[in-house]
Amino acid sequence: MAKVYKSGYVAIVGPPNVGKSTLLNRFLGQKIAIVTPKPQTTRNRILGILTRGSFQMLFLDTPGIFAPGYRLQKIMVDTATRALHDADLALLMTEGTRDPGPDEDRIIQLLSETKTPAVLALNKVDVLPDKKLLLPLIELYGKKGAFTDIVPISALTGDGLEELLKILAKHLPEGPQYYPEETITESSERFIAAEIIREKVFLQTGEEIPYSVAVKVEEYKERQRVLYIKATVYVERDSQKGIIIGEKGRKLKQIGQLARQDLEALGEKKVFLELWVKVRRKWRHKDQDLRFLGY
Ligand SMILES: Nc1nc2c(ncn2[C@@H]2O[C@H](COP(=O)(O)OP(=O)(O)OP(=O)(O)O)[C@@H](O)[C@H]2O)c(=O)[nH]1
Ligand SMILES: [Mg+2]
Incomplete structure (x- = not known):
């Protein structure tokens, strides 16, 4: 049987x-x-x-x-x-x-x-x-x-x-194969890119900074096997913006480099990653901001 x-x-x-x-x-x-x-x-x-x-x-x-x-x-x-x-x-x-x-x-x-x-x-x-x-x-x-x-x-x-x-x-209940065998997620490439950047922020910053950070991918374009990604790192306060950028921009550069390496390995193509930092006061507490940031 x-x-x-x-x-x-x-x-x-x-x-x-x-x-x-x-x-x-x-x-x-x-x-x-x-x-x-x-x-x-x-x-x-x-x-x-x-x-x-x-x-x-x-x-x-x-x-x-x-x-x-x-x-x-x-x-x-x-x-x-x-x-x-x-x-x-x-x-x-x-x-x-x-x-x-x-x-x-x-x-x-x-x-x-x-x-x-x-x-x-x-x-x-x-x-x-x-x-x-x-x-x-x-x-x-x-x-x-x-x-x-x-x-x-x-x-x-x-x-x-x-x-x-x-x-x-x-x-597991009896049921059909819902997705083709090769499908492993429904997450969009944009979402995964934003998450990878957020992971690097979590790893590279301390205290409450990770919890005040959200990442939004603004542009995601592929041209001749090169991926161009522009993303914004949102923080809650000006002081946090300074910390994320770091002395002479070193911290943000480091975050960008680490994220780019992962993104290149994932997509098997060259990636140009442009990161911006913006303050959005108390976004963690506001429904409208949370929706804007994908939560
Ligand atoms: N030693 C050990 N560490 C583990 C194991 N599984 C996960 N970790 C570590 O535990 C930490 C948290 O792992 P995550 O997978 O992010 O845990 P999570 O439950 O998804 O956490 P949240 O998303 O924050 O709820 C990381 O440092 C992992 O490397 C394990 O089996 N053994
Ligand atoms: Mg988790």
């Missing part, structure tokens, strides 16, 4: 910084979501499509779920919560290196309000000196009664990922 084909949405949800985007990229074998050591890196829902012989998994990478303060954070948490409600299957991801905290409790509460089956992945087990340390944690999460399966993984090294994929496939 022929095996049924399976497909559906798998929402990757969890607290900030636990490795959700790293996992998505690893599953796809390609970087479509930016990753940084700072929490609250992902701000949008990102679709990643994994097609195998017997299934098509539509992964939704999401912003971290936590107690939001300002407007952008509220939108981020709402985006993740909505993805959870849209999904056929929830993959709650957290760190296997610490006890659950208020964010985990909040997400487990959200899960209990849906009928979506949920798998728990305990990530970053590569940093554990001994895997035995996981046992009490698995027991603790098991008692919460919210998960069909609990899987220790390392999104960084790939440990446990095939096992996790098998478990996810098991819970």
Whole structure:
């Protein structure tokens, strides 16, 4: 008898910084979501499509779920919560290196309000000196009664990922192949370019700067296999503009160089990247500005 084909949405949800985007990229074998050591890196829902012989998994990478303060954070948490409600299957991801905290409790509460089956992945087990340390944690999460399966993984090294994929496939509903095999995302090239630039800002600046930054691609044109990209880095204050530009423009140049290298590797073509910095006061708090910036 022929095996049924399976497909559906798998929402990757969890607290900030636990490795959700790293996992998505690893599953796809390609970087479509930016990753940084700072929490609250992902701000949008990102679709990643994994097609195998017997299934098509539509992964939704999401912003971290936590107690939001300002407007952008509220939108981020709402985006993740909505993805959870849209999904056929929830993959709650957290760190296997610490006890659950208020964010985990909040997400487990959200899960209990849906009928979506949920798998728990305990990530970053590569940093554990001994895997035995996981046992009490698995027991603790098991008692919460919210998960069909609990899987220790390392999104960084790939440990446990095939096992996790098998478990996810098991819970996936029967369904058609929605996208052609070669499609891996619906993100536009412009969006990915803006995200890569934002990633470099996150990596190259400290304090609150990353959280005050948004990037908008203004022009994206290809001429004779050369990509011309013009983008604006928005900040909230004049002082932040000075920091991003840096002494003699060094910081902005460095951000631009790093972004250009990634963009060239991604598109396999030469890239001209022009970056501008503009102040848009308190954009994180204003609905109109947030919409303008794609949130
Ligand atoms: N040691 C270790 N580090 C990891 C692992 N997975 C992710 N990381 C690191 O954890 C940090 C956060 O990773 P992300 O993938 O950006 O995490 P995220 O959950 O998408 O974070 P937000 O988008 O901010 O919610 C990065 O520094 C990753 O390199 C892992 O399995 N082991
Ligand atoms: Mg992320």
